[in-house]
Amino acid sequence: MTRGWIAYTSGSPCPTLVLLREDGWPARRSALSGLLLGVYETLCARGAGHVLKIALVSPSTASAVGLDYRFVQVVPGERNRLEFGGSCGHSILSAVLSASRAGTQAPLRAGDRVRVRVLNNEDIVVCEALEVGPAGGHATFTVRFRRTSPTRLGSTLLLGEPVSTLPDGGPPFSLVSLGNPYVFADARAFGVHTEAELFGAGEPLFRRLSGLREAVARRLGWTSPCFPKIAALLPGAQGALTARAISVPSWHPSLALTGATCLAAASAVPGTVPARLGALPGERLTIRTPGGDSVVRVTASADRLLEVSVSPKTVRMVAVLDLPDLAPAPEPTLSAP
Structure with missing residues (x-):
């Protein structure tokens, strides 16, 4: 079984399902699409079909960065679709709080700054905790979108x-x-x-x-x-x-x-x-x-643009779900000609 964390950031149209893997997620959309559409069907079966945001999170492989994050938007319809092309700041905060609760990151404390690499567009987002609730159940942040080079x-x-x-x-x-x-x-x-x-x-x-x-x-x-x-x-x-x-x-x-x-x-x-x-x-x-x-x-x-910050934004844990095993298909191996 895989554990899924659902968190809600104030002002977001819906909660985010956060899925954590210590060894990272495959980059290929084809390796993720069937898997995540199956996850969304499970959410619908459990009365959580309104959760249309998915955050794929793992410890970062980049220096001075805490988490790698990939955002996936569910587009519901007669035939459900996935959108991999954008990002979502509200879901980043859900990912940071969930990673802390799950033990992927150290427990959040006021003043902590968690650097997140957005794999959708290579942005670096710094989430500065202004206040953290009991047992890390909720937190309020300033969110800083930093340019990797002046824009x-x-x-x-x-x-x-x-x-x-x-x-x-x-x-x-x-x-x-x-x-x-x-x-x-x-x-x-x-x-x-x-x-x-x-x-x-x-x-x-x-x-x-x-x-x-x-x-x-x-x-x-x-x-x-x-x-x-x-x-x-x-x-x-x-x-x-x-x-x-x-x-x-x-x-x-x-x-x-x-x-x-x-x-x-x-x-x-x-x-x-x-x-x-x-x-x-x-x-x-x-x-x-x-x-x-x-x-x-x-x-x-x-x-030249260096940083844009937004404050305050509050995120809280909503639920923890046990989901079917989410082992994606292995990446293809190239054989020598």
């Missing part, structure tokens, strides 16, 4: 321009990639002018945002049901921004951590939708969402 802010614009439009028209948007690719659009272009309207918007706005997301994906030549992600924005007081985002397969209760980092980076680039809405570059950015507020800070030198 030019302008290079985060996937289309090479601060604002883009589609050939057949539609609202202007900014397409930014930092951890995950995000589309940011002004909610007022969809007839939404107040925070209450944005947070209370239902299916009509969801369909229009989904349509814009799908159109941008087609322009990029992508077929992913998840990427790019998208959020509608409104200006707030004193440089704050209000955001409403779409997740899989519904509204996001807040904004993904990768979405917060993209939004903060975009705010520091003149001419982008967030910058036009009054976000203050070079200062802390408050992001208001239906699930609460987050504070994001950008550390940059000239136009």
Whole structure:
């Protein structure tokens, strides 16, 4: 039997199933797909089909890094699918807490910093524990997304321009990639002018945002049901921004951590939708969402991005499950010609 750890990070659309292996996980998607789809079927049979995020975790083989982490998104449907292409900051925190509870890492203490290597995109994420609950059952973190090398802010614009439009028209948007690719659009272009309207918007706005997301994906030549992600924005007081985002397969209760980092980076680039809405570059950015507020800070030198941090984020253990043995198929051995 294999033990699975389920943890939930505040603001996430669902809990994360964390699977731990001391000897690492195979890199080939083909070696993982059948295995993980079987795991999801087991979750559904046990009434946990709402758990759509899976974190594959092991002690890191890189120097000065605690954990290696690979994120897998379940896309439910008549035929369930897996998305390996992105990352999830909320699931990283679930992985850190679960690894501590499982003994893969030392027990968490306030002040500890756990470095995580994201195998999906080679990002380094530092999770700094601000507070740890009894027996490590919950913890609050500052999450720092560190660039392995300084990143030019302008290079985060996937289309090479601060604002883009589609050939057949539609609202202007900014397409930014930092951890995950995000589309940011002004909610007022969809007839939404107040925070209450944005947070209370239902299916009509969801369909229009989904349509814009799908159109941008087609322009990029992508077929992913998840990427790019998208959020509608409104200006707030004193440089704050209000955001409403779409997740899989519904509204996001807040904004993904990768979405917060993209939004903060975009705010520091003149001419982008967030910058036009009054976000203050070079200062802390408050992001208001239906699930609460987050504070994001950008550390940059000239136009080089060094780090983006998000705080506070709280994660708690939900359950521990015994699952069928998860021994993946062995990696193929190449024979000499």
